[in-house]
Amino acid sequence: MIKLEGINKTFDDGYEALKDINLHCNSGEITVLIGPSGCGKTTTMKLINRLINQSEGKIYFDGEDISDINPVELRRSVGYVIQHVGLFPHMTIEKNIGVVPKLLKWEDDRIKTRVNELLNMVGLDPETYRQRYPSELSGGQQQRIGVIRALAAEPPIILMDEPFSALDPISREQLQDELVRLQKNIQKTIVFVTHDMDEALKIADQIVLMKDGVIVQQGTPEEILRYPANDFVEDFIGQKRLKQVQDIPTVGEVMNEKPVTISPTRGLAEAMKVMENKRVDTLIVVDNDNQLTGYITVYDVTQAFDNVDQHVKDIMHTFQHTINADMLLSNAIRMMNNLQTPYLPVVKDDGSLVGVLTRGSIVGYIGTAYPSVKEAVVN
Amino acid sequence: MDSLASFFNYIIDNWLLLLTLTWEHIAMVILGLSLALLIGIPLGVLSAKNEKLAPVILATVNIIQVFPSIALLGILMIFFGLGFKTVVVGLFLYSLLPIVRNTYVGLREVNGNINQAGTGLGMNAFQLLFKVQLPLSAPFLLAGVRVAAVIAVAVATLAPFIGGEGLGRSILDGINSRQPVKIYSGAVISALLAIIADLTLGRAQKKITIK
Numbered sequence: 001m002i003k004l005e006g007i008n009k010t011f012d013d014g015y016e017a018l019k020d021i022n023l024h025c026n027s028g029e030i031t032v033l034i035g036p037s038g039c040g041k042t043t044t045m046k047l048i049n050r051l052i053n054q055s056e057g058k059i060y061f062d063g064e065d066i067s068d069i070n071p072v073e074l075r076r077s078v079g080y081v082i083q084h085v086g087l088f089p090h091m092t093i094e095k096n097i098g099v100v101p102k103l104l105k106w107e108d109d110r111i112k113t114r115v116n117e118l119l120n121m122v123g124l125d126p127e128t129y130r131q132r133y134p135s136e137l138s139g140g141q142q143q144r145i146g147v148i149r150a151l152a153a154e155p156p157i158i159l160m161d162e163p164f165s166a167l168d169p170i171s172r173e174q175l176q177d178e179l180v181r182l183q184k185n186i187q188k189t190i191v192f193v194t195h196d197m198d199e200a201l202k203i204a205d206q207i208v209l210m211k212d213g214v215i216v217q218q219g220t221p222e223e224i225l226r227y228p229a230n231d232f233v234e235d236f237i238g239q240k241r242l243k244q245v246q247d248i249p250t251v252g253e254v255m256n257e258k259p260v261t262i263s264p265t266r267g268l269a270e271a272m273k274v275m276e277n278k279r280v281d282t283l284i285v286v287d288n289d290n291q292l293t294g295y296i297t298v299y300d301v302t303q304a305f306d307n308v309d310q311h312v313k314d315i316m317h318t319f320q321h322t323i324n325a326d327m328l329l330s331n332a333i334r335m336m337n338n339l340q341t342p343y344l345p346v347v348k349d350d351g352s353l354v355g356v357l358t359r360g361s362i363v364g365y366i367g368t369a370y371p372s373v374k375e376a377v378v379n
Numbered sequence: 380m381d382s383l384a385s386f387f388n389y390i391i392d393n394w395l396l397l398l399t400l401t402w403e404h405i406a407m408v409i410l411g412l413s414l415a416l417l418i419g420i421p422l423g424v425l426s427a428k429n430e431k432l433a434p435v436i437l438a439t440v441n442i443i444q445v446f447p448s449i450a451l452l453g454i455l456m457i458f459f460g461l462g463f464k465t466v467v468v469g470l471f472l473y474s475l476l477p478i479v480r481n482t483y484v485g486l487r488e489v490n491g492n493i494n495q496a497g498t499g500l501g502m503n504a505f506q507l508l509f510k511v512q513l514p515l516s517a518p519f520l521l522a523g524v525r526v527a528a529v530i531a532v533a534v535a536t537l538a539p540f541i542g543g544e545g546l547g548r549s550i551l552d553g554i555n556s557r558q559p560v561k562i563y564s565g566a567v568i569s570a571l572l573a574i575i576a577d578l579t580l581g582r583a584q585k586k587i588t589i590k
Contacts, residue, residue: 049499051495051498072501072502072503073501075498075500076500076501080500082492082499083492084492085492086492086495086496086499088493088496088497088511089493089515090511090514090515099500099502100500103500103502103506149500150500159499
């Protein structure tokens with residue numbers, strides 16, 4: 001975890017860039033610093049790898065005051081992706097990616113293995129790209145290299161300074177998606193600076209909105225969108241996005257709150273009976289504490305039906321994906337579409353079942369939300 | 380036509396002497412240039428890193444350059460005496476400006492983002508200089524060496540005035556004994572040397588320039 005405590009920064013010319021900044025960046029999360037130019041977001045980020053030193057206040061990594069760490073050593077343990085890629089034009093891709101491991105005196109074999117692994121991770125074939133020079137790559141490919149260069153020595157913390165802002169919109173979206181995908185596996189503590197609200201909403205776990213050297217609002221994308229702190233935040237988010245959020249219901253409003261459930265210790269004949277009665281082909285399995293444990297389908301039950309000793313828990317499948325009730329419906333629909341699944345169980349943070357989002361419940365909701373559509377079609 | 384034939388005859392008859400003179404010429408130029416690189420690159424780095432020192436260093440090497448070469452060699456003779464050594468010192472001083480200035484400009488031209496990336500990734504000042512800044516400014520430095528080499532080949536023809544040898548000997552003898560073929564052969568060979576130096580270094584420069 002990164003903690004900034006009471007940070008003030010006054011530049012030599014007397015300009016007050018940061019005023020009393022207090023900030024927590026949680027481990028394994030993407031914290032996005034966002035705001036108009038000159039708001040201090042980049043300055044804040046550069047304090048974290050000591051490219052700039054604060055005038056007042058302390059910065060801690062997991063409780064350790066970073067002013068006690070040699071800045072050069074510190075920077076080798078913090079990944080850094082800069083705005084204009086910043087690849088070294090005279091080094092091959094392999095050398096570029098291996099810069100920090102080399103500084104840390106890794107053995108050549110280890111560096112080579114790591115470089116191949118990283119190139120594969122972003123879908124660039126090592127055989128093709130290792131020996132190329134940065135100028136032979138497209139902008140999107142170059143910034144992929146910039147990102148994996150920062151990951152090379154496995155730093156727990158990564159700083160990204162408007163890394164995708166110079167790319168064309170298509171490459172930018174691709175790289176954002178890739179970052180989100182990568183982060184699922186690597187679980188780094190990422191501090192990401194941007195001025196693009198769409199980008200922030202897409203990738204952030206936490207958004208920190210800054211203006212004139214102070215933090216205006218800090219929260220999850222959902223919190224910022226739903227409860228903008230003041231006019232500035234509303235303006236910055238933009239009316240269009242705010243309106244979208246207000247119109248889009250959450251999963252909780254749409255879901256079926258009484259899904260058909262069964263306990264894992266029940267027999268199969270009983271399960272078949274419940275399906276018949278409720279006219280469903282799938283049952284959600286919850287234990288006595290209402291904890292979601294899995295699901296069974298009518299197909300599973302008929303397959304194993306002859307075996308009297310089998311219970312629900314023996315033929316049950318577990319869910320790969322669950323959602324929260326406060327997720328936006330639009331996101332949930334996208335998720336169902338991507339996963340090609342007809343329904344998703346809705347759970348609380350403690351894993352207890354609160355409902356199920358099905359295609360049927362979505363259609364039902366749309367039916368009530370747009371009653372006039374039907375009339376219009378009839379007329 | 381007559382003079383051209385006698386020119387070639389002279390070269391064929393005296394090729395061993397001319398070869399020795401050419402070799403001495405090249406040796407003086409290479410030694411002078413090497414010294415200039417040895418001293419000039421650190422001075423260039425110092426100017427690029429220290430904004431207060433930069434104008435002092437650049438002005439000094441500039442002043443050396445504007446001295447007429449014959450006068451500079453004369454002054455050096457007072458301190459270093461006659462001979463090879465003095466010529467090498469003179470060539471060193473003449474080569475300083477292009478090398479110092481181009482090192483300085485080359486380092487200044489390195490993109491700020493690249494420097495920031497290097498520092499941000501955890502290079503210390505020394506590593507940044509040797510792994511990033513100097514390699515990237517090498518094409519500029521080589522352009523400086525190219526200019527310096529051409530100047531040095533020309534200035535080295537004045538060596539005989541202060542007791543040195545080289546192709547200037549052939550020219551000076553030719554003037555003293557009124558034998559134009561001697562003047563021509565010394566002049567043509569040193570001109571060829573300058574052209575060869577220019578072409579070779581130009582090619583090297585193209586090779587290390589990053590597309």
